[in-house]
Amino acid sequence: MSREQRQFIQCVAALTMLIDHIGVVFFPAVMGFRAIGRLSFPLFAFGIAQGVAYTSDFRKYFIRILIAAVISQPIYMNLFGMSQLNPLFMLAWGAAALHFWKKDRKTLAGILLIGCYFMDMSYGWYGVWTIFFFGFYGVKDSLCFYGQVIINALYGLTTGAWIQILSLFSFGFLDGKWRIQALARKLPRYFFYVFYPLHLAVLWGIKAMI
Template sequence: MLKIIAILSMVTDHIGTVFFPSNQWLHIIGRLAFPLFAGGVAIGFRRSSNPKRYAGRLLLLGIISQVPHFLLFQSKYLNVCFTLFAGIVILMILNTKINHIVKYTSVISIFILAHVARVEYGVYGLLTIVVFFYFQDIWSSLVLHTASIMIGMILYHYSFIQLFALISIFIVIYLRQYDFRLNKQFSYGFYPAHLVLLLFFNNICG
């Protein structure tokens, strides 16, 4: 259920970005998408029997999706799958029993690399995944996610509508108890497929 809401929010946002860029309501709905995916990744990491394979699928998905993502949005950013991949790598490092200096140096390095490499949502995106993983009560989540959004506003000049992303906290916390699984092919294939479809219609309409 969580992933379905995230997908619907993402598609709404992308339709707004491509076809109705001045429609604020579509973008407001779209602000829910990334934190819902981030929350889903945090939950998925907890449940995964093989986090490395989970991360590998997202990395492959990011590579496959990058060309249609660039053509559709003319964006200089690496698509969101790379963000989710980096978030899982950070969680794997944080949950590994290694020297603390090595652990936190590695994590900070990934944050810096994500910012420099211009992965979508950057530092804000990675913080969102980490917060969802470690803080699962409403009030701590609200405070920390608000702080993450403020960092995003400073680093990436997000508009105030990014604050609507806070609604996602209540959705993730409420729905995390439900283990509704989508077909794996649909779950992983939808992202690149919808980019190609939007690109097709955009070329026709253009």
């Protein structure tokens, strides 16, 4: 998959996340926003899995995610009225689990994959395992897809949030034919690390003024 394709996927992830958060903050009764937003997280998870696969320095990659997570946390808590860790902490956790698995440090990876169940992070174990299964995309596609089906079913059974099953439609965007050149232009290297806290801050500001 080319860099342009990966950036297109990241653009779709950012856009659908923004739509989801607009719905949560301003239109909580309109489920259409939430339905569209279900496409977002799997695409971010795919991006993390790709980042683990292609980064030349995992430590720096991991630290960048953590810095963005720490900056975003107070904004996240005030905007959504939640005390749990924001999704970027979960993305960092999932990246570490996948990295250690790929480096054949299976015991440490296993500890992280099991330990995430006990962490109070947005998306929690579901998010970490989503990243883990996306780590097999392009190598064992069937394991990637059916792994997603299983964890989405488990997530629905344990939380009752069956709307998350719509996230499986995100696989459609992983096909190169969906690429739109206008959205696949080269983006600044740290665009998405800035976009997450920035969009939360903007929504928080608008909410405070209403």
